[in-house]
Amino acid sequence: xxxxxxxxxxxxxxxxxxxxxxxxxxxxxxxxxxxxxxxxxxxxxxxxxxxxxxxxxxxxxxxxxxxxxxxxxxxxxxxxxxxxxxxxxxxxxxxxxxxxxxxxxxxxxxxxxxxxxxxxxxxxxxxxxxxxxxxxxxxxxxxxxxxxxxxxxxxxxxxxxxxxxxxxxxxxxxxxxxxxxxxxxxxxxxxxxxxxxxxxxxxxxxxxxxxxxxxxxxxxxxxxxxxxxxxxxxxxxxxxxxxxxxxxxxxxxxxxxxxxxxxxxxxxxxxxxxxxxxxxxxxxxxxxxxxxxxxxxxxxxxxxxxxxxx
Numbered sequence: 001x002x003x004x005x006x007x008x009x010x011x012x013x014x015x016x017x018x019x020x021x022x023x024x025x026x027x028x029x030x031x032x033x034x035x036x037x038x039x040x041x042x043x044x045x046x047x048x049x050x051x052x053x054x055x056x057x058x059x060x061x062x063x064x065x066x067x068x069x070x071x072x073x074x075x076x077x078x079x080x081x082x083x084x085x086x087x088x089x090x091x092x093x094x095x096x097x098x099x100x101x102x103x104x105x106x107x108x109x110x111x112x113x114x115x116x117x118x119x120x121x122x123x124x125x126x127x128x129x130x131x132x133x134x135x136x137x138x139x140x141x142x143x144x145x146x147x148x149x150x151x152x153x154x155x156x157x158x159x160x161x162x163x164x165x166x167x168x169x170x171x172x173x174x175x176x177x178x179x180x181x182x183x184x185x186x187x188x189x190x191x192x193x194x195x196x197x198x199x200x201x202x203x204x205x206x207x208x209x210x211x212x213x214x215x216x217x218x219x220x221x222x223x224x225x226x227x228x229x230x231x232x233x234x235x236x237x238x239x240x241x242x243x244x245x246x247x248x249x250x251x252x253x254x255x256x257x258x259x260x261x262x263x264x265x266x267x268x269x270x271x272x273x274x275x276x277x278x279x280x281x282x283x284x285x286x287x288x289x290x291x292x293x294x295x296x297x298x299x300x301x302x303x304x305x306x307x308x309x310x
Contacts, residue, residue, distance in 0.1 A: 006071040006171075007038070007069070007071060010038070010039075010069035010071075010115075010169055011026045011038055011039055011069075013168065013169070013195065013199075014039045014041075014067055014069070015039065016194050016195055017054060017057065017165060017195065018039075018041050018054075018061055020047060020049040020191075021041075021043055021044055021047040021049065021051055021058075021061055022041055022042050022043040022044040022047065022061070023041070023042040023044070024039060024040070024041050024042075025037075025039070025040040025041075026038065026039050026040075036085075037066050037068070037085055037089065038066075038067060038068050038069060039066065039067040039068075039069075040065075040066055040089075040110065041061055041064065041065045041066075041067065041110075042064050042110075043061060043062065043063060043064065049191065053191070054165050055160075055161060055162035055163060055164060055165060055166075056136070056137070056140075056157075056162050056163055056165075056166055057165040057166055059136075060111075060113050060150075063107060063110075063111060064108065064109070064110035064111070065110050065111050065112075065113055066082075066085075066086060066089065066110045066111070066112045066113065067113050067115065068082045068085075068112065068113070068114045068115065069115040069169050070114070070115060070116045070117070071117070071171065072117070072171075073116055073117060073118045073119060073120075074114060074116040074119065074123070074151075075123070076123060076126060076127075079114060079123070079127060079149075079151070082112060082114055082149070083112065083147060083149055086110070086112045086148065086149065089110065090109055093108075093109065109148060110148075111148050111149075111150065112147075112148060112149040112150065113150050113152060114149065114150070114151050114152065115152045115154060115166065115169055116151065116152065116153060116154065117153075117154050117155050117170050117171045117172075117174070118153060118154075118155050118156075119141075119151060119153045123151075124141055124151070124153075127141075127143050127147075127149075127151070128143060128144055129141030129142065129143055129151055130142050137157070137158060137162075137163075138156055138157065138158055139152065139153045139154065139155075139156030139157040139158075139163075140152055140153075140157075141153065152166060154166055154167055154169060154170040154174065155170055155174050159177065161181075161185075164178055164181055164182060164185070168182060168199070179199055182195070182199070259286055260282060260286060263282055263285050263286070263293070263297065264282065266297045267282075267297070271302050277306055278302070278305075278306070280306075280309065280310075281305055281306060281308070281309040284309045285297070285309075296308065
């Protein structure tokens, strides 16, 4: 399912963003039943960067936190499962404290942050979710204090720089708009290079799943094309800049290398190792512009691609 792809992306994405600020564990096992917490974050005493860089996400990571991102709207059963894992983690911490003859302060217990694109009014009412707009703004619903659980409804978040890193984990138009904003921000921010690479990798992974299982929904199809468009715009921007600086020839070679890497990545994810037959189609693809080669890479089978260029 494409949900698994996006779940893995969400874990990698949060890990890349939060690692400078503390310890990040993904797929953390809890209890003898071996249920996994998606992302467990423990803040560092001396983070290498300022948490304010991450906006609302940074505010969420000020203390120990558990993040459970959902690609599709979360349901009641999934919320209860997340809360159950939270309490299992508390029990484990309490057992460790007892063995070490220490006590746990309430503030040391991680807060659960459930990330969902949308949530119905019924779900919010059933868990008594309440807004704290003065401190947190719209779209962030706090459950009763004893549950230490917050539901982030991504599509209700305002489109501001403070919510950008959360909106990346939305879907459809919300996610595509956030990715565009992230690309613009990354132009002058080396910290985001690894994040951009993760986002770009979705092209290859989603296109592979589209061919293998044909379960890509409309949102993901549009996301593939948006990411491809942004990628091409980046290359053209670099090319234009280098023309102005009088280094067009060398930069064009660099652009070709990046385009080749993109094409090879998609071919490898879709078809495995690039054998001599597949290798013969790379140069013809490089001679095409993005509008021409992207649909071919994403839609044609191995046999169709080879036949197309023979």
